[in-house]
Amino acid sequence: MIWAALSACIFSSGCNLALAGPVARSANAAATTAPVAPPAAAQLQARVYLFRGALGPIFSRGMDRLTKRLEEAGIRADVYEFTICRLIADQAIRDFRDNPAPIALIGHSMGGLCALTFAGILKSENIPVSLVVTIDPAHASPKVPLNVERYINIFLSDSVLGGGDVVAEQGYQGHYASFDLKEHEEVTHINIDKMDSVHEQLVTAIAQLATTPLPAKGDAVPLRYVVPSDAPLELWDSGTQQLARSGDTLQRLAELNRVPLWSLTQANQYSDGAPLSAGQRVLVPRHLAPPVATSAASQPKR
Numbered sequence: 001m002i003w004a005a006l007s008a009c010i011f012s013s014g015c016n017l018a019l020a021g022p023v024a025r026s027a028n029a030a031a032t033t034a035p036v037a038p039p040a041a042a043q044l045q046a047r048v049y050l051f052r053g054a055l056g057p058i059f060s061r062g063m064d065r066l067t068k069r070l071e072e073a074g075i076r077a078d079v080y081e082f083t084i085c086r087l088i089a090d091q092a093i094r095d096f097r098d099n100p101a102p103i104a105l106i107g108h109s110m111g112g113l114c115a116l117t118f119a120g121i122l123k124s125e126n127i128p129v130s131l132v133v134t135i136d137p138a139h140a141s142p143k144v145p146l147n148v149e150r151y152i153n154i155f156l157s158d159s160v161l162g163g164g165d166v167v168a169e170q171g172y173q174g175h176y177a178s179f180d181l182k183e184h185e186e187v188t189h190i191n192i193d194k195m196d197s198v199h200e201q202l203v204t205a206i207a208q209l210a211t212t213p214l215p216a217k218g219d220a221v222p223l224r225y226v227v228p229s230d231a232p233l234e235l236w237d238s239g240t241q242q243l244a245r246s247g248d249t250l251q252r253l254a255e256l257n258r259v260p261l262w263s264l265t266q267a268n269q270y271s272d273g274a275p276l277s278a279g280q281r282v283l284v285p286r287h288l289a290p291p292v293a294t295s296a297a298s299q300p301k302r
Contacts, residue, residue: 046102046130046209047095048077049088049118053109053138053193056081060108062135062193066202073203082107085114089121096122102130102209106202108193109162112137112153116144116166123147130209133202136162136192144168149214150175150237150288154198157182157226161189168222175214175238175288176222183229201235211290223285228262236285239267244276257284 050067052060063079070077080088092103103122107115112134119129123145131150134141141164144151153166157180168176181187187195221239242253250264250272265272267283276282 046075046104046206047092048075048104048106048206049092049115050077050079051082051085051105051107051111051114051118052079053082053107053111056108056111059190060111060193062191062195062199063106063108063111065194066106066199069199069203070206073207075203075206076101082110082114085118086121089118092118093122093125093127096127103127104131104133104206104209105129106133106135107137108135109189110138111135112162112164112166113141116142119148120145131206134164134166135198136189137164137166138162139164141166144172144174144176146172146174148172148174151177152235152237153178154192154233154235155180156187156189156192159189162192173220175220177236177238177285178222178224179233179235180224180226181233183226185229195233198233198235205235205237208290212288213291214288221283223267223283225263225266231260231262234260234285236263237288238286239283240286241281242284244278244280244282246278248276248282249273250276250282253282253284257286259285 048067048070050063052063056063067077067079096103105115105118107113115132115134116137119132120142122129127147129148131152132144132148133152134155136155136159137153139162144166146169151166151168151174153164155162155164155178157163157165165178165180168174181192219240220237221241223236223239227233242257244253250268250270251261254261254264261272263285264270264282267285270276
């Protein structure tokens with residue numbers, strides 16, 4: 001209830017909280033609802049907005065570390081307090097109209113709630129969001145809006161401070177992947193934003209946003225996983241349906257697609273050794289990748 005009341009104040013236009021965090025320019029320009037043209041090829045460098053949670057300078061330092069890693073990779077990135085979410089969204093609208101580059105939003109705890117609210121503000125301005133990543137977001141977090149092309153949630157379903165099991169708005173056709181780390185006892189709400197392996201995967205994904213074409217709408221199948229305690233976190237974008245051939249098993253399909261067997265047994269709820277019927281649909285996790293990484297030479301052979 002505290003988080004719900006706080007977020008209602010922060011993300012409404014009438015809230016009068018003290019502001020903190022870097023602000024590039026004034027946020028008083030008038031908004032427009034005119035549709036925005038797709039970004040031109042020469043303007044495709046992604047812009048990343050990151051948001052800390054409550055007491056961010058103390059507990060959400062992982063957002064600062066990730067910002068630094070993004071900057072070292074040549075990606076424009078800035079980190080803010082979640083309390084100025086709407087202010088930064090207004091600035092992002094103006095920046096996008098000046099230079100329509102891909103937008104990525106990342107937030108921890110209340111910063112995750114902010115990232116989704118931020119995406120919703122951009123939706124009202126017909127501005128697409130290439131990627132939203134929430135890291136153990138607050139329970140009061142809104143749904144994934146329809147303008148988000150790729151959404152990833154990394155959370156702890158048994159977390160009191162976070163635990164937001166975010167779902168998408170009805171009609172969502174983007175890429176959706178949810179990873180529950182509740183079986184990883186070493187991960188807590190306080191350190192979940194500081195996982196180096198997650199940072200590395202996010203930097204790679206964001207660096208490739210401009211050159212990674214999205215498949216046709218409706219092609220992506222949502223993924224929802226509880227990551228086993230002995231398994232590393234691999235950030236797939238979504239799932240895709242494959243048709244089994246005669247004699248196939250989940251074990252064989254896992255090997256062919258280079259994914260762990262547990263990901264197929266959990267997503268499909270089939271026995272790992274049971275034979276599959278020819279034509280049976282199997283959900284397989286996947287990474288979106290630039291065309292050079294998905295050439296015929298790199299595809300698993302059948």
